[in-house]
Amino acid sequence: MMNFIKQTLASIIGTLAGLFLFTTVGVSSIVILLITLASVETEPAIKDKSVLVLDLSTQIQDKEPFVNIRDILSDKDQSVLTLSQVIKNIEKASKDDRIKAIFLDGSNANSGSGYASFAEIRQALIKFKESGKKIIAYDITVSEQEYYLTSLADTLIVNPMGVVELNGISTEPLFWTGALDRYGIGVQVVRVGEYKAAVEPFIRTQLSEENRQQLEVLLGNIWNNFLQKVGEVRKIEANNLQQIADNQGILTPQEAQKLKLIDQVDYRDQAISLLKEITKNKEESLSQVSFNNYIDIPVTGVTDNSSSNKIAVVYLEGAIVDGIGNREQVGGTRFAKLLRKIGDDEQVKAVVIRINSPGGSATGSDIILREIQLIQETKPVIISMGNVAASGGYWIATGGEHIFAQPNTITGSIGVFGVLLNIQEIANNNGITWDTVKTAKFADLGTATRPKTEQELAIYQKSVNRIYDLFLEKVAQSRNLSKEKVASIAQGRVWSGEMAKKIGLVDSFGGLNAAIEYAAKQTELGKDWQVQEYPTSQGFAELFLKRTLDEDTQFTRNTVDPLTQEFLKFQEELKVIQNFNDPRGVYSLLPFNWKLR
Numbered sequence: 001m002m003n004f005i006k007q008t009l010a011s012i013i014g015t016l017a018g019l020f021l022f023t024t025v026g027v028s029s030i031v032i033l034l035i036t037l038a039s040v041e042t043e044p045a046i047k048d049k050s051v052l053v054l055d056l057s058t059q060i061q062d063k064e065p066f067v068n069i070r071d072i073l074s075d076k077d078q079s080v081l082t083l084s085q086v087i088k089n090i091e092k093a094s095k096d097d098r099i100k101a102i103f104l105d106g107s108n109a110n111s112g113s114g115y116a117s118f119a120e121i122r123q124a125l126i127k128f129k130e131s132g133k134k135i136i137a138y139d140i141t142v143s144e145q146e147y148y149l150t151s152l153a154d155t156l157i158v159n160p161m162g163v164v165e166l167n168g169i170s171t172e173p174l175f176w177t178g179a180l181d182r183y184g185i186g187v188q189v190v191r192v193g194e195y196k197a198a199v200e201p202f203i204r205t206q207l208s209e210e211n212r213q214q215l216e217v218l219l220g221n222i223w224n225n226f227l228q229k230v231g232e233v234r235k236i237e238a239n240n241l242q243q244i245a246d247n248q249g250i251l252t253p254q255e256a257q258k259l260k261l262i263d264q265v266d267y268r269d270q271a272i273s274l275l276k277e278i279t280k281n282k283e284e285s286l287s288q289v290s291f292n293n294y295i296d297i298p299v300t301g302v303t304d305n306s307s308s309n310k311i312a313v314v315y316l317e318g319a320i321v322d323g324i325g326n327r328e329q330v331g332g333t334r335f336a337k338l339l340r341k342i343g344d345d346e347q348v349k350a351v352v353i354r355i356n357s358p359g360g361s362a363t364g365s366d367i368i369l370r371e372i373q374l375i376q377e378t379k380p381v382i383i384s385m386g387n388v389a390a391s392g393g394y395w396i397a398t399g400g401e402h403i404f405a406q407p408n409t410i411t412g413s414i415g416v417f418g419v420l421l422n423i424q425e426i427a428n429n430n431g432i433t434w435d436t437v438k439t440a441k442f443a444d445l446g447t448a449t450r451p452k453t454e455q456e457l458a459i460y461q462k463s464v465n466r467i468y469d470l471f472l473e474k475v476a477q478s479r480n481l482s483k484e485k486v487a488s489i490a491q492g493r494v495w496s497g498e499m500a501k502k503i504g505l506v507d508s509f510g511g512l513n514a515a516i517e518y519a520a521k522q523t524e525l526g527k528d529w530q531v532q533e534y535p536t537s538q539g540f541a542e543l544f545l546k547r548t549l550d551e552d553t554q555f556t557r558n559t560v561d562p563l564t565q566e567f568l569k570f571q572e573e574l575k576v577i578q579n580f581n582d583p584r585g586v587y588s589l590l591p592f593n594w595k596l597r
Contacts, residue, residue: 056146125149
């Protein structure tokens with residue numbers, strides 16, 4: 001029996017040792033192999049008479065996407081591209097004699113990149129057409145956001161089984177009040193601003209009149225911009241488009257063709273045949289290059305500037321939080337450190353702050369703002385607003401000397417609030433109680449085990465009032481407006497970029513490139529400069545080691561049923577609470593559950 005036990009133990013130890021050795025050697029070998037492969041210089045090639053393909057399912061965001069080992073080893077194209085990469089590709093393709101056309105492929109389109117981002121891409125595509133080259137688009141289920149792009153194609157083809165959605169845009173805010181009441185979770189709020197609606201999901205069951213008013217104006221501005229831009233390229237009066245939206249909404253491809261909304265009803269293979277005609281390609285297969293693969297393809301006569309003079313572009317994308325934050329957040333401490341590094345870099349001659357954030361922590365926002373102000377003392381700082389730069393995002397924007405936005409950018413929301421949750425009722429209902437010992441009346445001010453008293457609420461309200469007043473002062477000083485004027489356009493109200501320019505919150509319309517060009521002029525360096533983007537991408541080895549087993553970086557593009565979609569939306573809403581980490585409990589945040597449809 002003893003020998004059997006010894007043999008068994010020896011076998012187990014040997015197996016474990018073998019597994020350890022195999023795992024260690026195996027992982028090490030993979031790391032070495034991948035690093036070696038990554039270090040090999042390979043020059044991408046492209047055939048003549050090629051077509052540049054933009055898959056409309058690609059998510060377009062401001063900063064470099066996070067990837068893991070599965071992405072690295074996959075032979076599939078990257079499903080996320082930066083806005084800068086997309087625009088540079090279009091500009092490069094317009095000068096590349098090998099590229100004869102751009103194909104906007106909506107076979108798997110899912111929208112969601114944002115109207116302001118699409119506005120910048122739209123402008124680049126229009127310039128591409130002006131170079132004499134063609135744009136062909138194919139889609140199946142055409143949403144308004146996709147149509148905002150594809151409507152400018154020389155030929156827009158829609159699948160016979162598809163639909164064209166032209167029914168306006170909407171938002172459907174989620175309210176938690178009934179559920180919180182049912183489960184015994186108490187909510188108290190302190191806020192400043194009649195339009196500061198970020199607290200409404202906690203205390204109301206429907207929109208307030210003020211919130212409904214601002215939503216109607218905001219969506220109306222974005223919709224009118226859509227009608228104007230689409231009407232121009234399709235040569236249809238905006239009023240006629242509005243009538244279609246009011247009377248039909250969802251059209252069959254045949255109906256859309258009769259109304260001249262699209263050019264052709266057919267299948268994807270016919271779009272490929274048309275591209276073959278344009279490229280005069282007589283071969284069986286069409287030479288196609290994806291936007292992702294085109295990034296590193298060199299083009300004769302088109303080279304990136306190489307200069308010791310840098311224009312730094314800093315991407316602030318995501319909710320603003322106090323501290324370091326995670327990779328989906330704008331951590332105040334983390335970005336303050338980054339901005340100090342940029343400010344101390346003598347090669348950096350100007351800075352462009354690209355903001356794509358609904359706001360968040362007032363403390364985190366102010367920490368970042370201070371570093372921007374310090375840079376502004378020695379170098380020009382220009383602000384570029386993306387899809388949204390509101391609340392804390394606009395707080396940060398006040399540090400720049402010039403603000404660019406798109407007409408359909410969501411901005412403003414100058415207001416602050418605090419949400420005070422307590423679990424007394426739900427705990428007591430389940431037999432849980434607390435007792436307290438304290439040395440001063442307000443020692444347990446921050447507890448979540450009971451509601452706040454009137455005196456305690458007054459303390460929080462005083463803090464919110466002070467920060468709101470500080471917000472007004474910063475905007476007034478930055479925008480050269482009286483504090484009274486700022487107060488009249490603040491109150492937490494959200495504005496479109498179009499309206500923001502009229503009331504003095506924005507200086508110019510334009511995208512990221514416009515902001516960079518403006519910064520270049522301010523440096524008076526002529527063409528002797530180049531762009532340096534921050535945060536910088538991680539090296540391959542570091543990325544591999546950090547992301548190999550990181551499941552959090554995964555996402556799916558699989559279509560899910562409507563019920564599951566609603567649960568996923570609810571999950572996204574819950575994530576917002578994780579961003580509530582301001583040390584004072586005060587936030588400047590856009591109403592987080594506004595989604596345009």
